[in-house]
Amino acid sequence: MDALVPLVDASEVIARLRASTGAYDDEPVDILEHCLQCAANLVLTQPDDEELQVAGLVHDLGWLTPKTGGVDVVFDARHDAIGSELVRNALGDRVAHLVGGHIRAKRYLVATDPGYANVLTPRSVETLVFQGGPFDAEDIAQFETDPDRDALLALRRADDAAKVPGADVPDLETWIQIIERVADAARR
Numbered sequence: 446m447d448a449l450v451p452l453v454d455a456s457e458v459i460a461r462l463r464a465s466t467g468a469y470d471d472e473p474v475d476i477l478e479h480c481l482q483c484a485a486n487l488v489l490t491q492p493d494d495e496e497l498q499v500a501g502l503v504h505d506l507g508w509l510t511p512k513t514g515g516v517d518v519v520f521d522a523r524h525d526a527i528g529s530e531l532v533r534n535a536l537g538d539r540v541a542h543l544v545g546g547h548i549r550a551k552r553y554l555v556a557t558d559p560g561y562a563n564v565l566t567p568r569s570v571e572t573l574v575f576q577g578g579p580f581d582a583e584d585i586a587q588f589e590t591d592p593d594r595d596a597l598l599a600l601r602r603a604d605d606a607a608k609v610p611g612a613d614v615p616d617l618e619t620w621i622q623i624i625e626r627v628a629d630a631a632r633r
């Protein structure tokens with residue numbers, strides 16, 4: 446992984462999302478489509494939390510590394526931490542925290558919800574192994590102390606339900622003002 450160059454503002458976030466069209470991390474939809482579906486799911490389940498919705502929109506940008514004329518998908522087990530640092534300056538600490546916790550939420554749910562593994566795609570089951578597998582008791586207890594635990598779990602469930610080929614969801618243009626609003630709030 447090249448040195449991380451953080452995104453500085455809303456326009457860079459939007460440009461990186463736009464560049465993720467046609468980039469696949471071995472799921473049935475491309476990363477932009479997946480992120481739009483994740484954010485749309487959060488609008489339904491968490492209608493009053495724009496930061497969380499925007500976190501859903503950017504949660505997988507850590508898979509991507511820029512190259513001339515577009516992006517490459519880089520398979521790095523730390524895509525949660527990379528994505529978190531990528532968006533922190535532009536979108537603030539809470540969005541960064543939510544992005545940075547989306548794999549921990551998966552590891553928590555695998556360990557605590559007996560039906561959860563059934564909703565994971567084969568690719569997500571495969572990545573669970575190199576992401577560290579289910580949480581142990583200590584990690585579960587630690588996760589439960591997170592003040593944004595419920596938001597992290599909502600993001601994870603929206604993420605898992607966001608891999609539907611051809612789903613009809615609002616496009617990136619719909620999100621521009623919301624991204625700008627969250628970025629403005631992060632600067633204050």
Ligand SMILES: [Fe+2]
Pocket residue numbers: 479504505604
């Ligand atoms: Fe995802």
